[in-house]
Amino acid sequence: MNQSKRLKEGALLTAIFIVLILVSVFVPVLSFFAMFVLPVPFVIYASRYDWRPALIMLAVTMLLSILFATLFSLPVTLLMGLGGIMIGSAIYRKLTPYETWARGTFGFIIGLLFAFVFTQYVFGVNWVNELESMMNESMDMTINTFEQFGMGEQTEEAREMLEASLDMLVNLLPVFIALIAIGLAFLSQWVSYKIIRRLDNKEIKFPPFRHLRFPVSLIWVYFFALIITLIVSEQSNIFHLAAENLLVLTGVLMAIQGFSFIFYYAHHKNMSKAIPILIVVLTILFPMLFFYLVRILGIIDLGFGLRDRLSKKE
Template structure:
């Protein structure tokens, strides 16, 4: 009976995935929404039967996409399947929502790397070259705009040089872009999956309050190592330089998230209105330099466990 139900659920959810995939490809208006919903069938199946049966479902879905859809849909199936598998198996193992998010992020990053290799090898599409071309066009438009405003001569050369440096930096941080895309895909897919599973199976899956978000102390050491390497004079074309820059940005974002989370925790702990931390986030977005202060706050929170200290003092 269990085997029969497993096969039935697998066939039904695979069919749902195929319908969503066709909608994403051939219905432009709904394509963006469909892209975020695509991992949900895999999440549901993995949350019921763990990763091994889901891996079989992903292979079947990938084969069906090559038969009934277009060539570029195969990497989409792998991307959504692997990300959904990681989220669903984490739900099956009953781990925390944030750990589930981390596993889902890893799954989507692996899927994005597969898409990157697949499109470059088989479709002859180089993401980095396309990205550089797009940025180059934007830079050219910016230079022409500056000329229209009367900027010329040495000032124009300095501005163009600065724009070129920014383009080079953004290109070097391409891996960070992949990581951020994985984070966003995992969060939205997990949130939607929680809603669907709660509706279908009457569960109570949800993210804990943002104020409870805490990263391990090891993140600080990774950040410090990246910071030390960034102070060295490394060759910009060296893989160590690129790795250091990307790692520094990623860990910096993690520290910033920790700092923002602490602001929400502090407001809740002191019974301050929720409007205060929300306004703080708005100010951080508007005034980018504040992000460095928030990052320092995040480092202090992780390193000295400020929340635990505040909680312990309150109990005493």
Template sequence: MNQSRQLTDGALLTAVFMILMLISAFVPVITLIATFLLPVPFILFSSRYDWKPSIVMLIAAVILSSLLTSIFSLPIPVLMGIGGIMIGSAVYRKLSPYETWARGTIGFVIGLVFIFVFSQYAFQVNLVNEIDAMVHESITMSREAMEQFGLGELSEDQLNMVTEQMGMLTDLLPAWIALVALSLAFMSQWISYKVINRLETKQLHFPPFRSLRLPVSLIWIYFFSLIVSFFDLDPSGIVFLAVNNVLMLAGILMALQGFSFIFFYAHAKKMSKALPITSVVLTLFFPFIFLYLVRLLGIIDIGFALRDRISNDKK
């Protein structure tokens, strides 16, 4: 009976995935929404039956997508399937929401790396070179637009500075991949929690954002990378690239910790929710000013257990 139900669920959820994939491919208006929904069938199936039967579902989805669309769509079910199975398997094993999120992020990172490798070997398209070409084309177009509207011409030093800064986009590609994977995992997991709760009357949910607490080891990783960045490193060397990627990711995580503390402080002091929301909005619009302050607040919170002191003061 269980085997029969497993086959039925697998066939039904594979069909749902294919419908969502066709919608995302041929209805551009809702492509973004469908993108976050694509991992959900894999999450639902693997949350019921774990990862081994889910691999069979993934293989079926890959074959069907290749037949119904084209070989070009092959990376999509791989990306969504691996990420979805990692999240669903964590739900099956009753891991905490943040552990589930971490596993989902790893799954989506694997899927995104597969897309890069697949593009390189199947279509002879180097995505890094394509990004570099787009950056140089953007700089050229901006320079021509400035000259056309009489806004002045960039000097050679200014042009080199802009080119170097834009070139960091490819240098920080691993960090961008991790951030995309984080976002995909979070949205897919959040949507899946809602669906599972509705279908199976469970109570899956993320804990309040104010309770987010990152490990103290993150501070040491951040400061070690910061110290190494002060050395005269070869800009084309792997150490330089690794340090800059770690700094970017750790800095973003510190900022998240800072926002979490602001939400915690507002809740502990029974203040209006307008304070933490305003801090987020100001940081989005004026990142060069507020992002560093929020990041510093996150470092202090992790390093000196700031919220524990506030909690003790309330007792």
């Protein structure tokens, strides 16, 4: 009976995934929204039966997606399947929401790496070259704008700055992959929680953002990467590139920690929720002014336990 139920649910969820991926392929307007729903069938199945049956479902889904939605859908199917299975398996094992998020992020990273390799060797698409081409076109448009407004004397200086930015963006490609995976995992998990609560009556949800706290060891990783970038100053050195990517990624996580503390402080002092939300908006609009301050706040919160000190004072 259980085996029959498992097969029926697997077939139903596979059919739902095929419909969703057909919508994302043939209705481009909805493809962006479909990206956050595609992992849900795998999350639901893995949350009920763990990862082994979910991997069989993924293998069947990959074959069907090639038949019904062309070969281009294969990397997308694997990406969504791996991320969804990692999230669902963590739910099955009753891990905390943030541990589930971390596992989902890892699954999406593996899927994104496969997608990059697959598209490069099967379709001949080099994403690094494509990124450089896009940035060069953007740079040429910017330079032409300078010249049209009679700012020709500043053209060379602007070109040097844009070329430096281009090199930095290409070098930080691993960070962008990690950040995309973090975003996909969070949104997929959030949608899946809402659906699973309705289907299975499970009390699963993200705790309030103000309770988010990363491990203290993150500080040591951040400072280790910072020291490596200072010691190995050559930009093309592989150790410098690796440390630079690690530094940027941990810096973003520190900023998230800083935002979490701001929400905690506002709640602790019974402030309006609009205040921390306004700070987040201002940071997005003026990152050069506020981002570093928020990151420093996150480092202090992790290193010196600001929340614990506030609680003791209270």
